Amino acid sequence: MTETPYLSIRSVGKSYRGVTALHDIDLDVEQGAFVALLGPSGCGKSTLLQILAGLLEPDHGEVRLAGADITRLPPWKRNIGLVFQNYALFPHLSIRQNVRFGLDMMGMGATEAEARVDEALAMVGLDPGLSRRPDELSGGQQQRVAIARAIAIRPRLLLLDEPLSNLDAVLRQKVRLELRELHNRTGITTIMVTHDQAEALATADRIAVMEAGRLLQYEAPQGLYRNPATAFIAGFIGNPAANLLPVIAHDGASWSLPGGALWQPDAALSPARNGVATGAACRMALRPETLALGPAAPGGLAGRIAAVEFTGGEHLVHVEAGQTRLSVRLPAGTPIEGPDIWLFPPKEGPLLFDANTGRRLPNPN
Ligand SMILES: Nc1ncnc2c1ncn2[C@@H]1O[C@H](COP(=O)(O)OP(=O)(O)O)[C@@H](O)[C@H]1O
Ligand SMILES: [Mg+2]
Numbered sequence: 001m002t003e004t005p006y007l008s009i010r011s012v013g014k015s016y017r018g019v020t021a022l023h024d025i026d027l028d029v030e031q032g033a034f035v036a037l038l039g040p041s042g043c044g045k046s047t048l049l050q051i052l053a054g055l056l057e058p059d060h061g062e063v064r065l066a067g068a069d070i071t072r073l074p075p076w077k078r079n080i081g082l083v084f085q086n087y088a089l090f091p092h093l094s095i096r097q098n099v100r101f102g103l104d105m106m107g108m109g110a111t112e113a114e115a116r117v118d119e120a121l122a123m124v125g126l127d128p129g130l131s132r133r134p135d136e137l138s139g140g141q142q143q144r145v146a147i148a149r150a151i152a153i154r155p156r157l158l159l160l161d162e163p164l165s166n167l168d169a170v171l172r173q174k175v176r177l178e179l180r181e182l183h184n185r186t187g188i189t190t191i192m193v194t195h196d197q198a199e200a201l202a203t204a205d206r207i208a209v210m211e212a213g214r215l216l217q218y219e220a221p222q223g224l225y226r227n228p229a230t231a232f233i234a235g236f237i238g239n240p241a242a243n244l245l246p247v248i249a250h251d252g253a254s255w256s257l258p259g260g261a262l263w264q265p266d267a268a269l270s271p272a273r274n275g276v277a278t279g280a281a282c283r284m285a286l287r288p289e290t291l292a293l294g295p296a297a298p299g300g301l302a303g304r305i306a307a308v309e310f311t312g313g314e315h316l317v318h319v320e321a322g323q324t325r326l327s328v329r330l331p332a333g334t335p336i337e338g339p340d341i342w343l344f345p346p347k348e349g350p351l352l353f354d355a356n357t358g359r360r361l362p363n364p365n
Contacts, residue, residue: 012061039210081150
């Protein structure tokens with residue numbers, strides 16, 4: 001017998017005037033988990049989050065929380081904390097009044113509510129003596145107030161919709177770490193919407209990747225990174241993301257590349273070894289940190305260095321190979337001889353995807 005998940009989303013679908021925003025989403029979230037909903041703008045992340053919050057009703061499907069069907073339960077009966085990109089603080093209320101808002105709605109007595117406000121402000125690292133108005137605070141502080149307001153009610157779920165998007169890059173990294181630490185301390189089951197793959201990898205226990213209203217993959221960050229289910233995910237996760245090399249099986253031993261050049265890789269990467277029929281089109285994902293550069297040798301791919309970016313800890317080398325461009329990450333200090341260079345992919349386990357469906361081809365054993 002499998003245990004009932006804490007949050008369970010079953011066949012949830014939603015259309016807006018004929019446009020399908022969500023197709024039959026199934027997702028389970030364990031109690032205490034931090035889950036990221038990750039995908040490009042317009043893929044349906046906010047729609048799903050609003051269904052969880054009770055702000056939107058799905059056209060079909062069911063949402064269950066702690067064993068109960070909450071699909072049609074109004075938001076105020078769900079005990080869910082919500083944080084948006086734009087903070088959405090009440091401008092006419094003081095910081096403390098903002099944080100106390102949900103507690104007053106619950107009808108909590110003043111003494112207990114004030115203690116909860118102190119606790120929530122301390123949790124997000126704000127001075128509990130703060131009596132200022134929201135517009136006197138910086139963006140980062142305003143977002144901390146919004147988070148304090150959401151957690152003060154001790155919610156059953158904390159829902160965050162792009163909570164870091166309005167912050168500058170430095171603050172974004174700082175607050176994302178604070179969110180993770182807050183989660184470690186409180187254990188509140190958290191679902192965060194983001195279009196930023198680095199943010200999802202850094203904070204979440206599990207990432208649900210969405211594209212065009214569908215859930216593509218639901219995995220821990222490392223699993224998603226190592227075993228992307230589709231070319232889209234491989235080309236989306238990582239900094240920079242995987243290079244996607246378009247290849248067509250020329251024969252059992254070699255691939256033809258865009259422009260017609262032939263590449264005969266190590267046997268492990270050959271079409272025959274990977275069960276790819278001659279003439280079939282694939283995309284081979286090559287992670288920038290797994291590629292090596294060197295002088296001409298068997299198995300390599302001839303290229304030319306177009307540019308090298310120094311990022312402090314490493315070099316990001318941009319190599320043109322025929323009509324494609326690949327990025328290669330090398331530790332700082334690695335000697336780079338160019339401009340003519342050969343690229344060497346790792347010899348084991350290529351990530352190959354069907355060029356038409358985008359789906360991963362099974363790895364040979
Ligand atoms: N209120 C609405 N009316 C009509 N279409 C909407 C509405 N809200 C969202 N959509 C559409 O639904 C799709 C998913 O939107 P959304 O859930 O906001 O995506 P995301 O949060 O991933 O950017 C998009 O195509 C968007 O244009
Ligand atoms: Mg959104």
